[in-house]
Amino acid sequence: MDAFNTTANDVLTIERSVPHTVLPEQDTPGGSIFLSSIDNAALTIISTVYAFDRSDANVVGVIKHALSKVLVYYYPLAGRLAKDSQGKLTVDCEKKLGVPFVEASADCRIENLGSIQIIDPDLAGKLVYRDPTENMLEDGPLLTVQVTKFKCGGFTLGMAIHHCMVDGVGAINFMNSWAELARGKSLSLIPYHDRTILKSRVPPQIRGPYDDFVRVSDVSDITASFEREQIVYKSFHFDADKLETLKKMITTGGQEMSSCSNFVALAALVWRARSMALKMKPHQLSKLLIAFDFRLKLRTSVPEGYFGNALLAPSCLCTAGELIDQPISSATGKINKAIERVTEDYVRSSIDFFDTYHYDPYSVSSLLISSWLRLDYSCIDFGWGGPRQLGTGNPPLNLCLFMRDESKNKMGTVVALGLPLSAMNTFEELVRI
Incomplete structure (x- = not known):
């Protein structure tokens, strides 16, 4: 397992330029963009870092110029948030305030960073520009960019991008489009901005009840x-052999469950281990939420280039006692x-529910697992080859990320999360295979 690379943070010194505003190269539509109830619930800013092994003297100019080109297609990112008459968020595309762009240089080699899959917050602060107005809902930029040589x-x-604008699939599509234009290519995928296709129905048709909508109280002093404690982030590597061993542990009547995928097996292991490590009381409700891309479930109404959030979080709910006492x-x-x-x-029912009740499903006793395993970032080539790594900084405390194992040639999965120090020590023992 790996903890934060604090050594890299200690030795990394960077010099930053003042932010330069990048605007779309051509005129773009005005008006406003409707945001769905799913978008409205995603009020966080996601930091990501792509690491590339080589470039040339023109790298900053190429990427900045391509950004002005790609913003013609992804023009909402150059706008700002606003509220409509009902208090719901929209994107004001009349406010063409652009994207803050920062050029930076580091005093070391890129390999000195080590693994950046989960980045120390201080290191992330050096590699990702966070605008001082980002928490001012109607003034902050929806995207910031920093290129560090x-x-x-x-x-x-x-990059720091507002989650209300896009999910992981949309972000990768945006990055691919940006890289294509940097290489002088045409876009292979045109973004689709009409989010009204995920509008709630009138009247709402909420069918349930679902465990997703149950509010979970903290009765275990989590x-x-x-x-009280120091928060520690660590990543745990599960290669193909470990995953196979784990699945063999998950048996029903002595037979391995044929329908148990690697993802499901790991999710079960992490959910139980986290609940135990946090010393949840037997009657404490423990909820697992799974970030689910539903594009394929709505194939007829969500176009391939949909630029917005097409994620829901179906959940499992039981008491910690039931989760821990029963077999995995x-x-x-x-x-x-x-x-x-x-x-x-x-x-459709979930969208109707969120639009009607504005429900926040998360709490410290809940765990959200988000899989980045299918996000193919290897083809994001600005002209010097694809990235060696993709990482993220400042993940929420109830989030666990599943990512590709980049440290080995064998197929595997990296599980990354943050916990209080004492809980992390216990969790580490519980997931050892």
């Missing part, structure tokens, strides 16, 4: 442990059922 010729591309196969069964529940009717 290293002595070896490598560079990092750091909040206090997060506030019980947890995998709950997870499989939650995933199978995602149908078009489920998606």
